[in-house]
Amino acid sequence: MNIRKEEFGKLEDGTVFAYSLENDHGVKVTCLDYGCTITKIITPDRNGKFENIVLGYDNLEGYLNNSAYFGSVVGRVAGRIGGAEFTLNGKTYSLEKNENGNHLHGGLKGFDxxxxxxxxxxxxxxxxxxxSYVSRDGEEGYPGNLKLNVTYTLNNNNELAIQYEGISDAATLLNVTNHSYFNLSGDLKRNILNHELTLKSDQYLELQENLLPTGEYADVEGTPFDFRQGRFIRTGAESEHSQNKLAGGGYDHPFVLNANRNEEIILKDEESGRQMVVETDEVGVVVYTSNQLTGEDAIYGVLPRKHLGICLETQGLPDAVHHANFPSWVLEKDKPFTSVTTFKFGVV
Known part of the structure; x- marks a missing residue:
């Protein structure tokens, strides 16, 4: 087991370093202190060939020039807040509007x-x-001085655990996640349409045209959103279901998990043999199949394109602050927040 630190780039306010965590089996996770960004995860396929399974850039400029949130921790609130405002304890707070009049992934200068x-x-x-980071009172419009720790731990069981710990000196909102895009083919050789996803989830959230939840829970039964027995991503990308078409040909949907810490999310790529099991204590996962991914900056030598990666964003349900029937993301004053999501890498 070892950690290696090296310079990755420079910003006006400091130098960005990359930290590479490697276990005794050769599995390696590289992350930046800029946005807690995971840049690479190196795992073996069924033949023992080690390759990268996440999207990212070779240089800091790629992350500065693009807004896909590759591998970053996003917050204070992951996802969208409708109208970029919310009311808490009788006071209305206005947030930065950074997507069509709404607030997305923490604003213009979020945790990423x-x-x-x-x-x-x-x-x-x-x-x-x-x-560790302290988000000051008023940053991007949020109340309270929030101290947040994010810990990435790699062990010899080929597990990567992400632990979030937060505390605020005033009531605020907190709903954080990691925004890695996975592609188990290895080194982006193929898209993710033939990846098979299994979810322990009976319901998903319907979306409006602006991709905000309508507030309605929808049953997955009999739809392309039923991943309970496993489903290829292709089936949703090619579906005529109105919700798949609304998302741009695929998924950008929150799913309500009906199990925790019990292999509730499994992603497989049959051709490479790679499998990733995700366990969390969060109530939901947003599945995004990079339907909007475009751009001119190469991702490790591959041009961005639709369906190149899949995000499995374990988190609270989006826009919960506007839906009383969703679990709350309110973090009360001086009340500790903690959440853990674990990714286990293997082969089948």
Missing amino acids: KVIWDVETEEKADEVSVKF
């Missing part, structure tokens, strides 16, 4: 666009990087 403080730890059977 700042340099975090870093501590590293090496043990016999695991290595970890702990990122």
Whole structure:
């Protein structure tokens, strides 16, 4: 087990470093102190060939020039807040409008666009990087001074755990996630249409034209949103279902999980043999199949295109602050927040 630190680039307010965590089996996770951004995850296929399974860039400029949130931690609130405002304890707060009059992924300068403080730890059977950041009262419009820790831990069971810990000196909102785009083919050799996804979920959230939830829970039964027995991403991308078409040909939908810490999310790529099992204590997962992915900056030598990656964003349900029937993301004053999502990499 080891951690390697090296310079990745420079910003006006500091130097950005990359931290590479590697276990005794050769599995490697590289992340930046800029946005807690995961740039690479190197895992073997069924033949033992090690390749990268996430989307990212070779240089800092790629992350600065593009807004796809590759591998970053997003917040204070992941997803959209309708109208970029909310009311908390009788006071209305206005947030930065950074997507069609709404607030997306923490605003213009969310957690993905700042340099975090870093501590590293090496043990016999695991290595970890702990990122820390203080989001000041009023930042992007949110109340309260919020201290957040994000810890990435890689162990010898080929598991990557992401732990979030937060506390605020005033009531605020908090709903964070990691926005990695996965492609288990290895080094982006193929798109993700033949990836098979299994979810322990009986319901998903219907979306409006602006991709905000309508507030209605929809049953997956008999639809392209039924992943309970496994389903290829292709079936949704090619579906005529109104919700798949609304999302741009695929998925950009929140699913309500009916199990936690029990192999509730499984992604497989039959051709490479790679499998990733995701376990979380969050209530939901947003499945996004990169339906809107475009641009001219190459992603490790591959031009951006639709369906090149899949995001599995474990989190609270989007726009919950406007829907009383969704679990709340309100973080009360001085009340600790903690959440853990674990990714286990293997082959089948």
